[in-house]
Amino acid sequence: MKKKSNFIRRSLISALSFLKDSVFAEEYTSRNGFLQGIDPRLKVASFALFFITAIFLKRAELLILLYGLCLLLALFSKINLGWFLKRTWLFIPVFSLLIVIPALFDIFTPGETLFTLNILRAKLVISRQGFFGARLFVMRVIVSVSFAVLLSITTKHFALLKTFRIFGIPQVFVMTMGMCYRYIYLFLKVVEDTYLAIKSRVGTRLDYKKGQHIVAWNISALWNRSYHLGEDVYGAMLSRGYTAEPVILDDFKTKSRDWLWLFFVVIFFVIILYIDRRVL
Amino acid sequence: MSNVVFELRDVYFSYLGKFEALCGVDIAIEKGKKVSVIGANGSGKSTLLHLLDGLIFADKGSVKFQGKELSERDFNDEDFSRNFRRSVGLVFQDPDIQLFCPTVKEDIIFGPLQLGIEKEEIKKRLDELVTILNIGDLLNRPPHELSIGEKRKVALASSLIINPDVLLLDEPTAGLDPLTTRHIMDLLISANASGKTIITSTHDLHIVEEISDLVYVFSHEKKIAKFGQVDLILEDIELLEANNLAHIHSHRHKDKIHIHPHVHLGHHPEEENLR
Ligand SMILES: Nc1ncnc2c1ncn2[C@@H]1O[C@H](COP(=O)(O)OP(=O)(O)OP(=O)(O)O)[C@@H](O)[C@H]1O
Numbered sequence A: 001m002k003k004k005s006n007f008i009r010r011s012l013i014s015a016l017s018f019l020k021d022s023v024f025a026e027e028y029t030s031r032n033g034f035l036q037g038i039d040p041r042l043k044v045a046s047f048a049l050f051f052i053t054a055i056f057l058k059r060a061e062l063l064i065l066l067y068g069l070c071l072l073l074a075l076f077s078k079i080n081l082g083w084f085l086k087r088t089w090l091f092i093p094v095f096s097l098l099i100v101i102p103a104l105f106d107i108f109t110p111g112e113t114l115f116t117l118n119i120l121r122a123k124l125v126i127s128r129q130g131f132f133g134a135r136l137f138v139m140r141v142i143v144s145v146s147f148a149v150l151l152s153i154t155t156k157h158f159a160l161l162k163t164f165r166i167f168g169i170p171q172v173f174v175m176t177m178g179m180c181y182r183y184i185y186l187f188l189k190v191v192e193d194t195y196l197a198i199k200s201r202v203g204t205r206l207d208y209k210k211g212q213h214i215v216a217w218n219i220s221a222l223w224n225r226s227y228h229l230g231e232d233v234y235g236a237m238l239s240r241g242y243t244a245e246p247v248i249l250d251d252f253k254t255k256s257r258d259w260l261w262l263f264f265v266v267i268f269f270v271i272i273l274y275i276d277r278r279v280l
Numbered sequence B: 001m002s003n004v005v006f007e008l009r010d011v012y013f014s015y016l017g018k019f020e021a022l023c024g025v026d027i028a029i030e031k032g033k034k035v036s037v038i039g040a041n042g043s044g045k046s047t048l049l050h051l052l053d054g055l056i057f058a059d060k061g062s063v064k065f066q067g068k069e070l071s072e073r074d075f076n077d078e079d080f081s082r083n084f085r086r087s088v089g090l091v092f093q094d095p096d097i098q099l100f101c102p103t104v105k106e107d108i109i110f111g112p113l114q115l116g117i118e119k120e121e122i123k124k125r126l127d128e129l130v131t132i133l134n135i136g137d138l139l140n141r142p143p144h145e146l147s148i149g150e151k152r153k154v155a156l157a158s159s160l161i162i163n164p165d166v167l168l169l170d171e172p173t174a175g176l177d178p179l180t181t182r183h184i185m186d187l188l189i190s191a192n193a194s195g196k197t198i199i200t201s202t203h204d205l206h207i208v209e210e211i212s213d214l215v216y217v218f219s220h221e222k223k224i225a226k227f228g229q230v231d232l233i234l235e236d237i238e239l240l241e242a243n244n245l246a247h248i249h250s251h252r253h254k255d256k257i258h259i260h261p262h263v264h265l266g267h268h269p270e271e272e273n274l275r
């Protein structure tokens, strides 16, 4: 029992640092790849189209095509595909399963029976409609999450915030977004550091009961700590003149290649939605 | 409106309304002076510097910058805020907090960019600082991967590049090796010689003499125990002892243990060479 909870905790910690490294992998933003070279404004616009496509597509094949495009883009942006797959797939279960599992069963989505599960004598019937609806939903999540991760790892944080401002997203929201980003990062870092600190004090064979007594493990304490760190970091940003109207070194420059890219994406968007609607 | 940059009168500050951090502080700092703030851990030095940097605001009492009372509302005014940030720079005690960009270079140029300084000028200043602090190799690395001393140098560069008239430094030499400490001291002294006001918080009595005209000693009660010319303060062993700045030193000497008060002064190898 002891071993088990220890194992769970350790996996949780590594999952968290994994999460931290994936969303906050800024090193990719400075690589000399395809997406990194595109004007962030046009890039955000084109990704907005990708998100819309992912939400509206009804045919699984087309979603797979869209996903393929995403992976291809990652490849051209000098992102290690194995790395990218591992990172995105980590979120997908988190996002989708929680929402989708109830919808699988015919209590929520009535229809033809696909499988029947016998759990505790209660018959749980997975309906055909439930299954396919869920499959489509999961695929949409996969595609959207992949595109979101791709956008965030090929665009510098402050450049992204600046783009949001250019698109007329109000300052408060952009500021909040930046803060949330920072808090989550710091939270994950605090969890990681606390784990190390505990390890150094009590060793890896941390027993569960004892672990609970260590105040730092209290989630709210951890959150508090990252909140304070966040405040401090924000103070440091203010101190150096930050005003939620981020200024970045390289001004956005649109090359004809960028317009060509957006043009391609618009065409793609129109065609794929047309096929999707017509064949249905 | 004379030469006074900062004037604090009977300032109180507490965190979250319950953890007292400053209890009735009076300070006046003149333009172009070197001032240091010394005191035990938790005596309110960092709080004071944050207050001077307009990051927190007094609960009671007044804080004036160039004769004008600082209030939170003023910082909503973009022009005021920008002018203030250009004139006052703070090097945080914890470099991890100060460094938040993906690479060292981006971190260093963050401030001047936000403040609208010309890009050519930024580049020039960056090159200068990189040479002085010898951090050329670090420029493309993520700040969180650096050693503490390297981080401190980068944090220092990121504030110095703004070229403010008033520099607030929170323990700028903690954790630095003697030679780096020396370089940083020289940097600060030459900045002061060119007219900048320097306000340093430190425990390191080695450096106090060089970087202060005036010293404020913070007491455990979180107010000023004494202030005055640097030599007068450093002579006052009793005061220093009472505030954890000098400690009783014991060592073995021919089978006898000697105990005497001990102030870390003049132990610096480079210091002797320079004189
Ligand atoms: N964020 C905070 N929340 C609550 N109390 C705080 C906070 N920061 C500081 N304090 C308290 O305020 C007092 C003064 O702290 P401050 O950081 O100014 O001390 P300091 O002189 O800089 O100490 P050190 O030499 O250790 O850096 C301390 O008693 C501390 O416990």
Ligand SMILES: [Mg+2]
Binding pocket: B045, B046, B047, B093, B170
């Ligand atoms: Mg301090």
